[in-house]
Amino acid sequence: MNRSSRPLLLTIVAATVLSLGVPAVAAGHDPIDWARKYEADNKELLWRYSGTYPDWVTAEVEDTLGVDWSDASTNNSRAPFFTFSAAGAGRVHYSASMTSPCSGGAIWLACAKDGGTTGWDIYVRNLDGAPYGSWAWYDQDGSCASSDVCFRLQRSLIHEPIHLIFGTEHSAQGQSDTVFTANQPSYNNPGGSTRLLRRCDQAAAQLAYDLRDMADPYGDCFDHIANAGADGLR
Numbered sequence: 370m371n372r373s374s375r376p377l378l379l380t381i382v383a384a385t386v387l388s389l390g391v392p393a394v395a396a397g398h399d400p401i402d403w404a405r406k407y408e409a410d411n412k413e414l415l416w417r418y419s420g421t422y423p424d425w426v427t428a429e430v431e432d433t434l435g436v437d438w439s440d441a442s443t444n445n446s447r448a449p450f451f452t453f454s455a456a457g458a459g460r461v462h463y464s465a466s467m468t469s470p471c472s473g474g475a476i477w478l479a480c481a482k483d484g485g486t487t488g489w490d491i492y493v494r495n496l497d498g499a500p501y502g503s504w505a506w507y508d509q510d511g512s513c514a515s516s517d518v519c520f521r522l523q524r525s526l527i528h529e530p531i532h533l534i535f536g537t538e539h540s541a542q543g544q545s546d547t548v549f550t551a552n553q554p555s556y557n558n559p560g561g562s563t564r565l566l567r568r569c570d571q572a573a574a575q576l577a578y579d580l581r582d583m584a585d586p587y588g589d590c591f592d593h594i595a596n597a598g599a600d601g602l603r
Contacts, residue, residue: 398542405448418430446574479529491529502518546567
């Protein structure tokens, strides 16, 4: 489906909402107003590492960008996707900077900049080289035993491409609805262990870039649509 089919998608969703006699936007479950930064659908974004990093870091990065970001059940959209390549212009950094390379702030876990281009950057904080209190990455040991405040690196990473591809303001919705919140919950809190996009993330990506496959899910981001397939929207 190309961009010309987007009005059809919007019409189908709107018609379903009106036929059920409920408001078009259900409180707390609203597709985020994402605007596309890349003109082309299904654009391949080639990337590489900016240095040599521990195996646990590279395993998590490659799993998140290479697999989880394009998961058919949670990102059935024609948004850009990521491919690792030694010649890639995009770069992922495991950074020992004490301040955010994107904003200069001291309190940071990950950030992204230069979205909409091929030469983008994603930074993940090296909490050994650039410690902050007792913060640690769950992924390093597969547990939170070493710290009372630990975060999932994959949860940080699934958030950052949104800045590159859509670049909108954070959402105030709940952790079950979006990973695009301003603050990341620690691993043992709701939403802190997720590694996939959530339902309102998928809905927003589909509205911005259309669906990848009409037979795969629509974003379930309205209270009255419990299951997109069951409501005849497939």
